[in-house]
Amino acid sequence: MLESAEQMSVDAGPLSGYRIIDLTSYVSGPFATMLLADQGAEVIKIEEPNTGDFLRYSGTSRENLAAPFLTNNRNKLSVALDLKRPEALEVVYRLVETADVFVQNFRPGVADRLGVGEAVLRGKNKNLIYVSISGFGPSGPYAARRVYDSVVQSVGGIGHLQKGSRDRPELVRTVMADKVTAQYAAQGITAALLARERGKGGQHVEVPMLDATLAWIWPDGMTDLTFVGDENVVRAARVAELDLIFATQDGHIMVASVSDAEFVAFAEGLGQPELAQDGRFRTIQGRLTHWKALADIIRKELVKHKTDYWDARFAEADAVSAPVNSREQVVADPQVIESEILFEYQHSAAGTIRQPRHPIRFSATPADSARSEAPVLGEHTKAILQALDLSDGEIEQITG
Template sequence: MNSALEGLRILDLSQVVSGPVCTQMLADFGADVVKIERPGSGDLARNTRPQLGGFGANFLALNRNKRSLAVDLSHPEGKDIVRALARRADVLVENFRPGVLDKLGLGYEALAAANPGLVYASISGFGQTGPYRDRKGQDILAQALGGMMWRNGARDDPPTFVGFPVADFMAGTLLCQGILIALQARQRSGRGQRIETNLLDSVLWPQLQDMTIYLNTRQPPARPPRGGTRPHHGPTSGVFKAQDGYLVVTLVFETGNHVSKMCALLGLPDLGADPRYATPALALERYDELRERFAAEFAKRPVREWIEELERQDVMCAPVQAYEEIAADPQILHNGSLVQSGHPGGGTLDSLANPLRMSETPWHLQSGPPALGGHTDQILAELGLEAGIADLRRRKVVA
């Protein structure tokens, strides 16, 4: 098995979503990820709803290819076990509230003193310092503070949050990038470093284009009308309702008059020749009336017919797919985007594959999500503590 990160040791003190997104990416490419969990309850996500076979679906989605060590961080010997693992680790990942691990004696300064090569990677809600440092952080809060909730949705909608934890996934992905950058730097310097990102910055980042425009013009981006797209794309791009569903069409990268092009596609040549729509600026002034005419034509035929016709014309388009259609989509199936692993409670678990494709060092599905403490004995034995495992378990240091 040729794994890009084989031999890399990750100590994972994170839970729920953002940290586990990062460490699963590393585990998929061969890193040995030791997940530290509370005895008895484990990662909070183990007990969230919905449940799949007695395990939280969120936990099952984000913890494959990892080993679980159940250890009590409030117990002095539990901390000693984590310190011993940190001395051997290349990377530590955590998403505690700022300052919590410092109070436990497991902060960056303490652990880096014993292991100068350690890359200590943190995710917080809003930053390790500053006025919001001690606030509880959560995805939807970051979406609100970072403008994503205001930016998302149609013109007349209330603030609308993205329906999946985009802040968590962005933060976890960014932290993974930071870790790999820090490991590259360590090859030159021999030293690790502390890196961090937060949920607030992670929702600002995909708004880079709009924020750049605003910061230099002080003109905020306009929310589109319902069913529309980004306002500067004009009336020829966005969501259109067909006879039996919805499709997205965009002419934003077409040359020439976009209105004329759309009218030709829809069989409205007279409308396309109307001088009132001759320029993008004029078309934007009459956005609503153009969208109404376009919508009337799209409603006459089913989605599939429109997609076939538009693709023949080499126009960018796609059907708006629900989950049942996604799961059967031929391109998604061809890409191998759906995988099956073992379930910690027995049986199988269907999930998504790692989205990266690498020709020489592909990702591997080695194991499903771990049972709580499922690798405690194995990991302690690697630390040379096998003789004392029964005693540690009896005194509830580990489980």
């Protein structure tokens, strides 16, 4: 059982002492604020009283608690407020007066209509870091569209990039654009807080999902669009387009080589050292140009033995390889176990839960992924309102 909110201690984390008001839902915002909560920030999640965050009910669930919500909202406090009611909106204003960061991921214009736009909240707290996460930013032909991860993957070229040798584009089968945006948002928030510590004051931080996605895929996924004027030149296969997964006798293995020395090691592990002397494959450019021929050779050889056999051979040769784990195999992988990447805890409603630990390991100010479980909708409403010195009668008026 994790600590309750009243028992939570945020003294150790690098963001201890910072308060974040989180008016986000689904993934892009909650994932960002979860990272900051792991790092010690106090995150107060404001939700609609009757429904809450849609992610509460989305995906694999137990006891009406969805797995994605449990992971994206751990270490947070939940306050249920109907922002259409003036008295509830006033509570948000009072919380903002005490906050360092305010985060929202509405479509452009919605926050203003609700009364929580940047200009209004800046009037309540001039040093506030106000964060707007959106699909396409505040302007442009798509700005007002309803946006989910799949929309941004499609517009941003991810679907086409995933096509490879297949007949049609395919989306990445995880909400990549949402989570990439979340990571940029978390980094942007900490950078803005650092700038404020250095005397720059509060500011508005905008993180459009399309911007974040293009920035993330560009270095390797858009290489042939980097040199202006040469966009239509026929080039060798891009590294990002290579299919590096091959069938073995009992499964699949990933093999790769970037440097020429790595290819020599790979050829040795494959049992065909002469490949490293083949004029077509001696350089990285040659291997890219003649990738189809090389892949055919690899494919015919790897299917002769089991995955463990090949993985051991390539490891002995110091070549680049890895077994292609199923999701179930990931949990049991010896490296995952040795590194203690995953942990389990007893959730008060959902039973035993498995989640990944915070991926950043701080030597002096450790993050804590297990400080408190994801909250029940409105679990901390009364405690937070009492902390604002509101009477029981006032609280009843606000929440009733």
